[in-house]
Amino acid sequence: MRPAAVAGLAAAISGDVLAPDHPAFYGTSAVTQLARPARPALIVRPACAADVARAIAFAREEGLVIAVRGGGHSSAGHGTGDGVMVIDTRDLRHLSVDPTARRLRAGAGLLAREVVAAAHEHGLTVPLGDSGSVGVAGITLGGGFGYLSRQHGLTVDRLVSADLVTADGRLVTASADSEPDLFWAIRGGGGNFGVVTSLDFDMVEAGTVHGGALVLPASRDVLRGVAPLAGAAPRELGVIASLMPAPRAPFMPPDAVGRPVVLVVGVYNGDRAAGEAAWAPFRALARPIADTVGPMPYHDVYRLAPGGPPAASVSRSAFVEVVDDVVVDALREAYASAPGTRAMVQLRVLGGAIGDRPGEATAYAHRAAPAHVLATATAPSPESLGPCEAWADDLLGALRSRSIGAYVNFLEDEGEARVREAYPARTYRRLAAAKAAWDPDNVFRRNHNIRPVVARAD
Numbered sequence: 001m002r003p004a005a006v007a008g009l010a011a012a013i014s015g016d017v018l019a020p021d022h023p024a025f026y027g028t029s030a031v032t033q034l035a036r037p038a039r040p041a042l043i044v045r046p047a048c049a050a051d052v053a054r055a056i057a058f059a060r061e062e063g064l065v066i067a068v069r070g071g072g073h074s075s076a077g078h079g080t081g082d083g084v085m086v087i088d089t090r091d092l093r094h095l096s097v098d099p100t101a102r103r104l105r106a107g108a109g110l111l112a113r114e115v116v117a118a119a120h121e122h123g124l125t126v127p128l129g130d131s132g133s134v135g136v137a138g139i140t141l142g143g144g145f146g147y148l149s150r151q152h153g154l155t156v157d158r159l160v161s162a163d164l165v166t167a168d169g170r171l172v173t174a175s176a177d178s179e180p181d182l183f184w185a186i187r188g189g190g191g192n193f194g195v196v197t198s199l200d201f202d203m204v205e206a207g208t209v210h211g212g213a214l215v216l217p218a219s220r221d222v223l224r225g226v227a228p229l230a231g232a233a234p235r236e237l238g239v240i241a242s243l244m245p246a247p248r249a250p251f252m253p254p255d256a257v258g259r260p261v262v263l264v265v266g267v268y269n270g271d272r273a274a275g276e277a278a279w280a281p282f283r284a285l286a287r288p289i290a291d292t293v294g295p296m297p298y299h300d301v302y303r304l305a306p307g308g309p310p311a312a313s314v315s316r317s318a319f320v321e322v323v324d325d326v327v328v329d330a331l332r333e334a335y336a337s338a339p340g341t342r343a344m345v346q347l348r349v350l351g352g353a354i355g356d357r358p359g360e361a362t363a364y365a366h367r368a369a370p371a372h373v374l375a376t377a378t379a380p381s382p383e384s385l386g387p388c389e390a391w392a393d394d395l396l397g398a399l400r401s402r403s404i405g406a407y408v409n410f411l412e413d414e415g416e417a418r419v420r421e422a423y424p425a426r427t428y429r430r431l432a433a434a435k436a437a438w439d440p441d442n443v444f445r446r447n448h449n450i451r452p453v454v455a456r457a458d
């Protein structure tokens with residue numbers, strides 16, 4: 001990297017360029033995944049799309065790999081990297097809400113909780129995930145599922161258009177009417193096609209909901225019972241069930257803290273009486289250890305699963321074709337044998353509106369998958385992650401007979417075969433063709449990478 005070129009970039013853009021000797025450099029490059037500590041070469045914080053275009057041109061001229069960082073939650077640590085140039089979108093913070101048209105326009109640097117808070121003022125929302133600190137662009141580009149997915153579909157199903165700067169520096173709007181192939185590809189294809197600067201969403205109603213946390217004993221019967229109930233529940237109810245140590249929380253009895261529990265968190269997005277009825281079968285699974293389910297403002301969902309601090313962790317995930325005893329027992333055994341300091345296994349029942357569109361509708365193709373499982377183990381340091389990795393891979397092996405694919409948003413760096421699992425073959429071929437059209441030199445490769453290959457006819 002030529003110092004004069006760095007100075008030229010800094011002078012040419014209205015945002016900031018941070019070199020490693022800048023006092024804010026390492027704080028700015030921090031991400032939540034500490035498994036692979038990285039030392040980027042440069043951080044650019046664009047203030048507008050033109051800055052992004054200049055940064056991309058600079059990286060190409062200087063031969064730097066580009067990492068794009070939004071909320072910094074990639075479990076693969078893709079928001080940074082050794083020797084890379086980070087394009088950090090945090091200053092792209094524009095936000096406008098049109099409640100009459102039910103449209104929300106968000107800068108790519110915003111976090112999920114900021115988007116949800118702005119929409120909530122109007123009794124509306126954009127269906128995002130369970131963690132408020134995830135970046136809105138990062139979750140959207142992978143598909144995005146959360147509490148409202150069974151009712152309103154994936155985050156990408158509410159995406160109306162996105163502005164992105166492509167590898168050749170063009171600012172392109174992708175929507176159903178403008179570059180539809182690119183629009184298809186970014187709805188699940190991750191950060192492969194450009195740096196998104198702005199997203200336009202169609203909002204849905206979510207004011208006061210009936211939700212909270214139901215803490216149940218960590219028994220096999222409870223774990224076996226949750227998925228059928230969640231699958232049979234009305235679409236308005238979305239829950240996430242985690243087998244984990246009971247967190248310290250105001251509602252948790254002190255003697256339960258740290259002991260294994262099944263924590264069912266969720267939201268019924270509808271009226272109170274129907275919400276009570278929808279939650280009743282979960283309450284009947286076992287005598288609850290704690291129960292906070294009741295009326296709450298939708299934006300409080302981000303208090304339900306605040307997420308842990310940055311940590312060196314290993315996670316593995318899979319869409320499963322059924323949640324039967326094979327899956328339940330694999331998760332229970334994994335939890336019981338987990339190494340490291342903190343472990344969690346999680347079950348999300350999907351279906352509902354996600355499956356209302358065909359698998360070919362977007363690059364997120366696993367729409368028929370009824371459930372998704374995720375297991376995470378945390379180690380005290382990157383050096384001690386080995387047993388966590390072996391454990392996580394064992395779990396994946398135990399789930400193999402039920403696994404029907406991987407979710408790109410939860411993938412770590414698990415190799416090319418796992419990226420292929422994120423996309424059925426036809427989807428991958430179409431993505432590869434879009435990549436060849438929009439990024440033939442694979443400029444955007446610090447991600448779950450799609451190789452640019454022109455598709456053969458089917």
Ligand SMILES: Cc1cc2nc3c(=O)[nH]c(=O)nc-3n(C[C@H](O)[C@H](O)[C@H](O)COP(=O)(O)OP(=O)(O)OC[C@H]3O[C@@H](n4cnc5c(N)ncnc54)[C@H](O)[C@@H]3O)c2cc1C
Pocket residue numbers: 031032067068069070071072073074075077078079089108128129130131133134135136137138139140141142143144145146190191192194195196197307308409410446447448
């Ligand atoms: C605690 C936690 C909870 C989660 N919960 C959910 C959930 O409920 N539902 C769900 O679907 N997912 C969930 N995820 C996964 C999450 O959606 C992905 O990890 C997502 O990629 C994170 O985005 P980010 O911006 O925070 O991360 P970053 O690390 O900043 O970015 C991740 C990658 O996204 C791409 N990217 C980000 N911004 C841009 C941009 N502007 N332009 C182009 N590419 C970009 C890049 O390839 C980047 O490397 C969760 C993750 C964590 C850690």
